Amino acid sequence: MSFIPRAMVFDLDGTLAESKQRVEASMGLLLAELLKHIPVAVMSGAGFPQFEKQFFPALPEDATLANLYIFPTNAASCFVYRNGWKPQYDHSYTESERTQVHRAIEEALSEMSVPKPETVYGIIVQDRGAQITYSAVGQEAPVAAKQEWAAVHNSDRKKLRDLIAQKLPDFSVSTGGITSIDVTPKGVNKAYGVQRFAELTTISLPEMLYVGDALEEGGNDSVVIGTGINTHDVFGPEETAALIQDIVSKLR
Numbered sequence: 001m002s003f004i005p006r007a008m009v010f011d012l013d014g015t016l017a018e019s020k021q022r023v024e025a026s027m028g029l030l031l032a033e034l035l036k037h038i039p040v041a042v043m044s045g046a047g048f049p050q051f052e053k054q055f056f057p058a059l060p061e062d063a064t065l066a067n068l069y070i071f072p073t074n075a076a077s078c079f080v081y082r083n084g085w086k087p088q089y090d091h092s093y094t095e096s097e098r099t100q101v102h103r104a105i106e107e108a109l110s111e112m113s114v115p116k117p118e119t120v121y122g123i124i125v126q127d128r129g130a131q132i133t134y135s136a137v138g139q140e141a142p143v144a145a146k147q148e149w150a151a152v153h154n155s156d157r158k159k160l161r162d163l164i165a166q167k168l169p170d171f172s173v174s175t176g177g178i179t180s181i182d183v184t185p186k187g188v189n190k191a192y193g194v195q196r197f198a199e200l201t202t203i204s205l206p207e208m209l210y211v212g213d214a215l216e217e218g219g220n221d222s223v224v225i226g227t228g229i230n231t232h233d234v235f236g237p238e239e240t241a242a243l244i245q246d247i248v249s250k251l252r
Helices: 025-035 048-054 095-112 143-167 190-201 222-227 237-251
Strands: 007-011 040-043 068-071 077-081 085-090 125-127 132-135 171-176 180-185 208-212 230-233
Touching (some): 007 190, 085 190, 095 125, 143 180, 190 222, 208 237
Parallel strands (some): 007 208
Antiparallel strands (some): 077 085, 132 180, 171 180
């Protein structure tokens, strides 16, 4: 890559790690090297507790955490490290908003008659505070089960997303991961997140690079395209690792 960014933003699942799987220690070392040179943000539909299990253990103890910005729940919240992880902002739902979103998801599922998988792994609808997520085969499903469901029902997921969006015009609704649909407050998504990241770092969006595996139309990364940030599409952590290695070599 000829473009050398002054800051980078990464999606988590499918980009830094396989879906809901721990980030490899080798990826953590690459990110730590990148953090020595530039600010880095990680944005995901996952809640902060998922970052604690999936992402943080991969980072070495000497990682420059002051340069790391965590945006859980599709940027509906942001955490920065200042003698511990502290919320920079948090757009968590009110009780009435939670009720409205849960009702819309239930109605859409009933109206579409989406077939339930034979095996469900954990809860299907999860409240993450600033985001409510529907996962077709459950929040704890292994990657293989998600891929099997998506191979047959991915078009159904897109239709379900559109139906939920019709019922929730005052919210943002997008597909996430392999089998999920994420509902966040209106206008609060990864596009909002990269704009806030630019404000926090005082680095302009055209000087940044966003790396994700769902930049296609309708994917939960695609919303960043109109912000002015540069984008790079990857297919899995191996491609991401190669990209980071290339950029780090040019930043040294």
